[in-house]
Amino acid sequence: xxxxxxxxxxxxxxxxxxxxxxxxxxxxxxxxxxxxxxxxxxxxxxxxxxxxxxxxxxxxxxxxxxxxxxxxxxxxxxxxxxxxxxxxxxxxxxxxxxxxxxxxxxxxxxxxxxxxxxxxxxxxxxxxxxxxxxxxxxxxxxxxxxxxxxxxxxxxxxxxxxxxxxxxxxxxxxxxxxxxxxxxxxxxxxxxxxxxxxxxxxxxxxxxxxxxxxxxxxxxxxxxxxxxxxxxxxxxxxxxxxxxxxxxxxxxxxxxxxxxxxxxxxxxxxxxxxxxxxxxxxxxxxxxxxxxxxxxxxxxxxxxxxxxxxxxxxxxx
Amino acid sequence: xxxxxxxxxxxxxxxxxxxxxxxxxxxxxxxxxxxxxxxxxxxxxxxxxxxxxxxxxxxxxxxxxxxxxxxxxxxxxxxxxxxxxxxxxxxxxxxxxxxxxxxxxxxxxxxxxxxxxxxxxxxxxxxxxxxxxxxxxxxxxxxxxxxxxxxxxxxxxxxxxxxxxxxxxxxxxxxxxxxxxxxxxxxxxxxxxxxxxxxxxxxxxxxxxxxxxxxxxxxxxxxxxxxxxxxxxxxxxxxxxxxxxxxxxxxxxxxxxxxxxxxxxxxxxxxxxxxxxxxxxxxxxxxxxxxxxxxxxxxxxxxxxxxxxxxxxxxxx
Numbered sequence: 001x002x003x004x005x006x007x008x009x010x011x012x013x014x015x016x017x018x019x020x021x022x023x024x025x026x027x028x029x030x031x032x033x034x035x036x037x038x039x040x041x042x043x044x045x046x047x048x049x050x051x052x053x054x055x056x057x058x059x060x061x062x063x064x065x066x067x068x069x070x071x072x073x074x075x076x077x078x079x080x081x082x083x084x085x086x087x088x089x090x091x092x093x094x095x096x097x098x099x100x101x102x103x104x105x106x107x108x109x110x111x112x113x114x115x116x117x118x119x120x121x122x123x124x125x126x127x128x129x130x131x132x133x134x135x136x137x138x139x140x141x142x143x144x145x146x147x148x149x150x151x152x153x154x155x156x157x158x159x160x161x162x163x164x165x166x167x168x169x170x171x172x173x174x175x176x177x178x179x180x181x182x183x184x185x186x187x188x189x190x191x192x193x194x195x196x197x198x199x200x201x202x203x204x205x206x207x208x209x210x211x212x213x214x215x216x217x218x219x220x221x222x223x224x225x226x227x228x229x230x231x232x233x234x235x236x237x238x239x240x241x242x243x244x245x246x247x248x249x250x251x252x253x254x255x256x257x258x259x260x261x262x263x264x265x266x267x268x269x270x271x272x273x274x275x276x277x278x279x280x281x282x283x284x285x286x287x288x289x290x291x292x293x294x295x296x297x298x299x300x301x302x303x304x305x306x307x308x309x310x311x312x313x314x315x316x317x
Numbered sequence: 318x319x320x321x322x323x324x325x326x327x328x329x330x331x332x333x334x335x336x337x338x339x340x341x342x343x344x345x346x347x348x349x350x351x352x353x354x355x356x357x358x359x360x361x362x363x364x365x366x367x368x369x370x371x372x373x374x375x376x377x378x379x380x381x382x383x384x385x386x387x388x389x390x391x392x393x394x395x396x397x398x399x400x401x402x403x404x405x406x407x408x409x410x411x412x413x414x415x416x417x418x419x420x421x422x423x424x425x426x427x428x429x430x431x432x433x434x435x436x437x438x439x440x441x442x443x444x445x446x447x448x449x450x451x452x453x454x455x456x457x458x459x460x461x462x463x464x465x466x467x468x469x470x471x472x473x474x475x476x477x478x479x480x481x482x483x484x485x486x487x488x489x490x491x492x493x494x495x496x497x498x499x500x501x502x503x504x505x506x507x508x509x510x511x512x513x514x515x516x517x518x519x520x521x522x523x524x525x526x527x528x529x530x531x532x533x534x535x536x537x538x539x540x541x542x543x544x545x546x547x548x549x550x551x552x553x554x555x556x557x558x559x560x561x562x563x564x565x566x567x568x569x570x571x572x573x574x575x576x577x578x579x580x581x582x583x584x585x586x587x588x589x590x591x592x593x594x595x596x597x598x599x600x601x602x603x604x605x606x607x608x609x610x611x612x613x614x615x616x617x618x619x620x621x622x623x624x625x626x627x628x629x630x631x632x633x634x
Contacts, residue, residue, distance in 0.1 A: 157474055157475060157476050158474060158475045158488070159474050159502050159506060159507075161498070161499045163492070163498065164492060165489045165490070165492040165493035166489075168485045168486070168488040168489035168492055169485070169486075169489045171475070171485040172482045172483075172485035172486045172489060173482070175480070175481060175482040175485055176482035181478070181480065182478045185476050189476060190476075190557075190561050191561060191562075191563055192558075192561050192562055192563065193562075193563045194530070194562060194563060194564070197521070197524075197562060201518070201521060201522075204514070204518055205518075207514075213511070240507075241509075244507050244508060244509050245508075245509055245510075245511060245514060246508055246509065246510045246511060247511070
């Protein structure tokens with residue numbers, strides 16, 4: 001059932017015990033939502049605890065360090081920024097059928113909760129902020145920092161296309177009231193681990209250009225994870241790199257999985273359809289970003305991909 | 318003479334011909350100011366032209382491509398985002414004493430113009446936007462794109478500490494009315510030249526850690542510029558890198574100049590004074606970022622710097 005903002009507010013006002021749940025591999029948005037909400041509920045005199053399948057990384061220690069959960073006897077269960085209950089990971093099983101409310105911004109939400117409050121905003125934290133300011137709570141710096149973390153991380157610090165006027169308005173309000181943007185931005189956007197730097201160097205050494213520099217390919221192997229002490233979780237910025245190179249229309253990153261097979265992520269410039277390129281190899285996705293996992297060797301996969309890229313580049317003329 | 322906003326508006330309403338001047342090595346803010354202002358003046362039926370000591374790079378072609386200057390006979394001269402007339406570069410000489418108005422956001426402004434309109438904002442473009450919305454002009458998408466470019470580049474896309482609630486409010490308004498943020502962000506923040514990538518790889522290969530990883534050093538040589546086809550102008554993101562590494566308190570970058578000597582830029586975490594570190598080598602700067610140019614060999618310079626870093630690290634305890 002889809003519910004309104006008023007119904008959502010009533011839910012928080014009327015219930016007394018809350019279990020707030022984030023998705024697995026938690027990011028700034030799901031955690032910002034959860035801890036801002038927990039703090040607002042604490043200020044309202046409610047009892048609350050937090051659940052997530054994975055441990056929260058130390059990047060978010062400013063949220064967790066001062067958090068002490070309440071003992072709950074019979075809580076309502078609220079998922080934040082979770083589009084599908086499969087994304088809850090290992091805790092999905094014990095929660096199935098017991099999730100009372102989901103607050104989310106993904107239009108792909110599968111409505112697994114008894115009630116869903118869904119709003120199309122850049123970050124789920126924008127929705128939570130909007131709710132908290134309508135609850136009988138004095139919003140404090142901790143809440144603002146949580147919300148800012150969600151908004152800034154889900155928009156690539158206001159850089160992605162999902163950033164709207166509402167996003168900037170929320171950021172203006174948070175900044176006006178006082179946040180630790182310097183510390184948060186440094187932690188979220190300006191800090192690189194030594195192992196990531198090492199992985200990036202190894203990966204960049206494999207950079208190759210094809211078709212007059214219109215296509216760039218980078219390969220990341222299991223061996224590189226071992227050598228660098230890094231892991232697939234840190235790969236994300238490398239995935240974006242090939243297409244960021246001047247003149248490159250199609251950027252592809254080959255990532256070796258544990259079975260020695262390669263998944264390929266493709267990013268393209270406007271005018272070239274990444275999902276078409278990956279579709280020819282049995283994959284799919286969006287126009288600007290897509291992926292595939294061809295069941296063959298690295299060399300075969302590369303040949304298949306480059307042929308597909310060639311076809312799409314030819315279609316440009 | 319410092320003038321008010323009303324006096325500034327009167328200046329634009331009452332004069333008919335304007336020469337708008339940007340600082341040398343022009344960046345997004347000075348250019349955004351200049352071209353937004355030129356367009357507003359055109360819409361007011363005024364004549365205007367643009368002057369800058371250096372050519373505008375193709376990053377800003379969306380501003381310049383559609384710009385055609387008017388022929389001016391006796392214009393008033395307006396400098397935008399220029400703190401000191403020395404920053405006008407080679408055109409400073411011909412303009413000296415003839416600059417009628419300076420619009421600026423640097424509190425270090427030297428008041429070289431007959432009149433100065435100075436406001437403490439993150440970007441000079443915020444001031445220009447504020448002025449243009451008070452002129453009898455319908456603000457169009459071109460103007461908004463120019464202003465957004467200045468605001469986003471001068472704040473590192475809302476990431477630097479200078480970002481205020483006013484910055485976000487301006488961005489909200491611009492976004493609400495319609496801008497090409499996707500294209501501008503891609504061009505300003507997401508595009509890397511092949512030569513820069515190459516330079517960065519060569520520079521990163523020199524990365525070394527000292528004092529248990531608390532100090533990281535990178536070296537950029539003239540030879541690397543030659544090998545990569547890059548130049549010192551592209552160095553900026555590399556200068557920031559060492560201090561971004563997790564656990565690093567002092568990041569230093571050695572850059573070889575044309576005479577084979579090295580300048581050193583130092584960036585530090587809170588609690589360690591970069592100007593103190595560089596001061597011991599005859600340089601100076603701010604607490605978080607400073608520089609020096611010791612007159613000695615690379616090896617000697619490195620030894621001097623590391624000794625100075627050691628002293629400051631010892632002071633931490």
